[in-house]
Amino acid sequence: MAVFVQLEVVMILLLIGSICICIGEERDIYLVMVEGDPPVAFLQHDHSAGQNLAADSHIEILKARHAKHLEASHDEVLQSSLEEGSYKKLYSFNHIVNGFAVHTTPTQANKLKNAPGIKVVEKDSGAKMMTTHTPNMLDIPQGVWHAPNKIMNTAAAAAGQGIVIGFVDSGINPVHPSFAYDPSIIGNNSFPGVCQEGPMFPKGSCNGKIISARFFSAGALAGGTLNASLDILSPFDEDGHGSHVAATAAGNHGVPVVVNGFSYGKASGMAPRARIAVYKAIYPSAGTATDVLAAMDQATKDGVDILTLSIGPDEPANKKFTMLSMFDMFMLFARKAGVLVVQAAGNRGPDAYTVASYSPWAVGVADCGTDRTYPSSLVLGNGQKFNGIGLSAPSFGKGLLQYKLVLAKDAILANGDFPTTPEYIDECQHPEALDPVVVQQSIVICMFSSGFYNGSSTLPMIINTGRTLGFVGFVFIANPAYGDFIAEPYPFSIPGIMIPKATDAQLIMDYYEKQTERNDKGIVTAYCGRASLGEGRVASYTERAPIVSRYSSRGPNMIDVNKTPLDLLKPDILAPGHNIWAAWSPMSASHPILVGYDFGLLSGTSMAAPHIAGIAALIKQRNPSWSPSMIASAMATTATAYDNHGEPIMAQGQGIYDMQPSTPFDHGAGFVSPAHAIDPGLVFMSEYEDYMSFLCSLPNTDREMIKTSLGEMCTHSFRAPSDLNTPSLTISALRGSQLVRRRVKNVASKVEMYVCAVVSPTGVAVEVNPPWFTIVPQGTQDLEVMLNVTQVKDSFSHGEIVLTGSLRHIVRIPLSIVPVSMS
Numbered sequence: 065m066a067v068f069v070q071l072e073v074v075m076i077l078l079l080i081g082s083i084c085i086c087i088g089e090e091r092d093i094y095l096v097m098v099e100g101d102p103p104v105a106f107l108q109h110d111h112s113a114g115q116n117l118a119a120d121s122h123i124e125i126l127k128a129r130h131a132k133h134l135e136a137s138h139d140e141v142l143q144s145s146l147e148e149g150s151y152k153k154l155y156s157f158n159h160i161v162n163g164f165a166v167h168t169t170p171t172q173a174n175k176l177k178n179a180p181g182i183k184v185v186e187k188d189s190g191a192k193m194m195t196t197h198t199p200n201m202l203d204i205p206q207g208v209w210h211a212p213n214k215i216m217n218t219a220a221a222a223a224g225q226g227i228v229i230g231f232v233d234s235g236i237n238p239v240h241p242s243f244a245y246d247p248s249i250i251g252n253n254s255f256p257g258v259c260q261e262g263p264m265f266p267k268g269s270c271n272g273k274i275i276s277a278r279f280f281s282a283g284a285l286a287g288g289t290l291n292a293s294l295d296i297l298s299p300f301d302e303d304g305h306g307s308h309v310a311a312t313a314a315g316n317h318g319v320p321v322v323v324n325g326f327s328y329g330k331a332s333g334m335a336p337r338a339r340i341a342v343y344k345a346i347y348p349s350a351g352t353a354t355d356v357l358a359a360m361d362q363a364t365k366d367g368v369d370i371l372t373l374s375i376g377p378d379e380p381a382n383k384k385f386t387m388l389s390m391f392d393m394f395m396l397f398a399r400k401a402g403v404l405v406v407q408a409a410g411n412r413g414p415d416a417y418t419v420a421s422y423s424p425w426a427v428g429v430a431d432c433g434t435d436r437t438y439p440s441s442l443v444l445g446n447g448q449k450f451n452g453i454g455l456s457a458p459s460f461g462k463g464l465l466q467y468k469l470v471l472a473k474d475a476i477l478a479n480g481d482f483p484t485t486p487e488y489i490d491e492c493q494h495p496e497a498l499d500p501v502v503v504q505q506s507i508v509i510c511m512f513s514s515g516f517y518n519g520s521s522t523l524p525m526i527i528n529t530g531r532t533l534g535f536v537g538f539v540f541i542a543n544p545a546y547g548d549f550i551a552e553p554y555p556f557s558i559p560g561i562m563i564p565k566a567t568d569a570q571l572i573m574d575y576y577e578k579q580t581e582r583n584d585k586g587i588v589t590a591y592c593g594r595a596s597l598g599e600g601r602v603a604s605y606t607e608r609a610p611i612v613s614r615y616s617s618r619g620p621n622m623i624d625v626n627k628t629p630l631d632l633l634k635p636d637i638l639a640p641g642h643n644i645w646a647a648w649s650p651m652s653a654s655h656p657i658l659v660g661y662d663f664g665l666l667s668g669t670s671m672a673a674p675h676i677a678g679i680a681a682l683i684k685q686r687n688p689s690w691s692p693s694m695i696a697s698a699m700a701t702t703a704t705a706y707d708n709h710g711e712p713i714m715a716q717g718q719g720i721y722d723m724q725p726s727t728p729f730d731h732g733a734g735f736v737s738p739a740h741a742i743d744p745g746l747v748f749m750s751e752y753e754d755y756m757s758f759l760c761s762l763p764n765t766d767r768e769m770i771k772t773s774l775g776e777m778c779t780h781s782f783r784a785p786s787d788l789n790t791p792s793l794t795i796s797a798l799r800g801s802q803l804v805r806r807r808v809k810n811v812a813s814k815v816e817m818y819v820c821a822v823v824s825p826t827g828v829a830v831e832v833n834p835p836w837f838t839i840v841p842q843g844t845q846d847l848e849v850m851l852n853v854t855q856v857k858d859s860f861s862h863g864e865i866v867l868t869g870s871l872r873h874i875v876r877i878p879l880s881i882v883p884v885s886m887s
């Protein structure tokens with residue numbers, strides 16, 4: 065198997081080499097859905113004439129035969145519609161979707177659109193990792209894994225036992241201790257994964273913790289942007305992102321985090337006994353939807369319990385209908401096949417309508433910070449102390465209490481051979497520009513300036529300059545001309561601190577100027593300023609948390625790129641994603657700042673999604689029969705809208721210090737509460753047919769398009785999309801009154817009485833019927849929610865319905881409603 069795939073990769077390379085020379089028009093990748101036969105997962109067995117299907121092996125044979133048949137039909141469509149030599153088929157999708165990916169010219173793709181039997185043709189719009197970059201300088205947030213400790217108390221060390229989580233990402237670092245095999249992991253050995261070997265991924269890399277590892281590269285190879293010295297064609301993670309995500313969800317318990325010789329504590333995944341199935345589909349130099357979809361098809365075929373997508377298109381791939389993009393269709397069919405799909409909500413916040421998770425069949429995860437900070441400090445010779453940011457050793461570890469303070473600009477060599485823009489030198493990017501005698505054994509002030517502003521200067525270069533010239537440490541300060549900057553902690557290999565506030569920077573400069581003697585030409589004659597750097601690597605757990613991160617994408621949800629509101633709450637839920645420590649890959653091909661590290665401190669909804677995937681594994685372990693919508697509902701209804709101060713959760717806004725009270729469009733149902741989510745009392749369920757009805761009930765729906773994409777007519781629809789049985793209720797235009805239906809199921813083991821209470825959104829009267837009910841185990845109860853406009857408004861207001869059980873289950877349903885006038 066492994067060998068076969070390797071050969072295929074080589075062939076594709078050769079073909080691309082020869083084709084590109086002779087074709088003038090540029091090629092792109094197109095994703096195509098085909099009419100007719102169902103994909104393998106949804107094959108009706110009784111359709112296969114006369115076979116005895118009792119034996120599993122027979123079914124397997126039929127499935128394989130059907131897959132071959134679909135593949136042949138794809139080749140046939142291509143041969144009969146396109147010119148020979150004008151295309152290259154990259155994949156046949158046959159498990160959850162009947163379709164293929166083809167590399168061809170726009171002219172040929174147009175022909176395909178009109179060919180008989182073709183449902184949809186979508187240009188591959190790429191896929192990216194949902195990190196906000198690594199701790200770099202501008203705009204970096206991150207989460208926390210000390211939360212796992214609290215969670216572990218409920219599920220102890222067996223957390224996630226027996227569950228398989230699939231990761232479509234940048235691969236995995238198989239030698240990392242977070243993925244070491246622990247013989248006490250009990251697995252289902254029938255998982256049909258394979259272990260593809262390749263560079264950096266030798267035989268034995270799949271070890272019982274990592275139970276399967278594949279890579280998908282036809283799309284990346286067709287794009288022609290892969291770089292042989294960066295991108296590795298094997299399941300090995302040369303980036304670090306995939307390892308970080310997998311470890312956050314399912315990394316081993318209690319793995320020591322040691323960086324630059326300092327111990328930051330122990331890391332643990334949310335579900336440390338869950339097993340990992342790796343589907344590498346993204347590379348440092350290339351990410352295509354094509355490889356991602358092929359990976360999703362395979363993961364579903366393998367039968368993962370949970371699929372984690374910290375990658376995806378950051379913007380709607382289908383401009384007319386967000387939920388009908390190929391990516392969303394693959395998620396729908398994975399969900400239909402029984403897989404819980406968790407996706408990052410996107411990092412384009414804090415503006416409204418930036419969420420990149422649209423569909424009710426996937427859980428879209430928003431991102432928040434935690435209560436952990438790493439306080440670090442600078443003390444000047446006059447005793448003034450400044451707080452700053454940086455995971456740094458203290459300068460007094462070097463022996464002296466205080467060191468000479470030097471402004472980099474004052475230490476410029478008189479006749480050096482270096483770029484002469486003073487700002488450039490100010491930023492400590494060029495060791496050759498500074499006088500070694502002056503800066504050695506000093507604390508050097510480097511200043512934020514145009515090079516950082518336009519992204520050409522970097523923090524690793526400051527550290528490099530400091531190492532080269534023997535700084536005791538550096539102070540990287542804001543520049544009043546540019547204002548404050550946003551700083552995030554990451555490990556410095558020499559003492560250093562970032563002072564991101566311009567007012568602090570001014571005070572430091574005032575002190576420095578007062579202490580520094582100059583001649584009449586302005587040349588420094590004596591540096592009398594002194595400074596020391598404090599310990600910056602010890603965590604403090606006192607911050608207000610959670611706070612929704614600035615970059616976390618926000619609702620409302622939308623039907624199309626014109627922001628037509630979609631009556632469905634997104635994001636779904638909030639989890640830690642800002643400043644998260646987890647496993648890394650020392651190659652760190654796209655993050656120079658983390659090269660050589662075994663652990664990375666990262667931020668993004670990429671880091672939030674695997675927290676939810678791991679918690680879902682804990683729920684699934686306790687409740688093996690629960691469907692994906694039951695698990696998603698359990699997490700949503702038990703989430704909290706309050707922070708660790710007992711106040712409503714806040715959300716960061718546009719400005720550096722902006723904060724407003726968070727709404728469901730920032731935090732979804734709220735901050736996930738694992739201890740409650742494993743025992744939610746009631747759940748709201750919805751299945752594939754419900755999603756169809758939902759799509760068919762959207763206003764001004766293009767029913768033709770739904771039929772084409774899903775292959776089914778709109779035979780039934782809800783009176784309104786808000787009737788989809790979700791654990792939330794969103795109405796973007798409530799006129800007069802509206803009745804909305806919900807149905808709950810009791811998943812607890814005892815009879816319980818529930819009382820319904822309402823916090824009404826401004827301008828809306830809400831009544832729930834019945835106002836109370838008694839429900840037996842496994843019983844269901846219909847609820848009618850009557851909504852009446854009492855005051856017209858032109859924007860959303862929020863409230864909630866709370867069902868409180870006699871056995872202390874609390875079920876919260878957020879309401880987001882715009883009450884509009886009748887006309």
Ligand SMILES: *[C@@H]1O[C@H](CO)[C@@H](O)[C@H](O)[C@H]1NC(C)=O
Pocket residue numbers: 291292293294
């Ligand atoms: C490939 O990566 C190497 C190493 O990062 C880099 O030096 C080189 O410029 C890259 N080549 C291309 C074509 O991008």
Ligand SMILES: *[C@@H]1O[C@H](CO)[C@@H](O)[C@H](O)[C@H]1NC(C)=O
Pocket residue numbers: 252253254255256366367368
């Ligand atoms: C093991 O996994 C396979 C495939 O996911 C599944 O069909 C089977 O029911 C599982 N068996 C057990 C005992 O959980």
Ligand SMILES: *[C@@H]1O[C@H](CO)[C@@H](O)[C@H](O)[C@H]1NC(C)=O
Pocket residue numbers: 485487488514515518519520
């Ligand atoms: C960024 O700013 C630096 C310093 O002013 C300048 O030398 C460089 O050319 C600029 N780069 C870009 C891409 O604008």
Ligand SMILES: *[C@@H]1O[C@H](CO)[C@@H](O)[C@H](O)[C@H]1NC(C)=O
Pocket residue numbers: 801829830831850851852
């Ligand atoms: C809402 O309106 C309906 C019909 O218009 C009425 O029967 C009901 O009492 C109203 N409910 C509330 C809470 O105002």
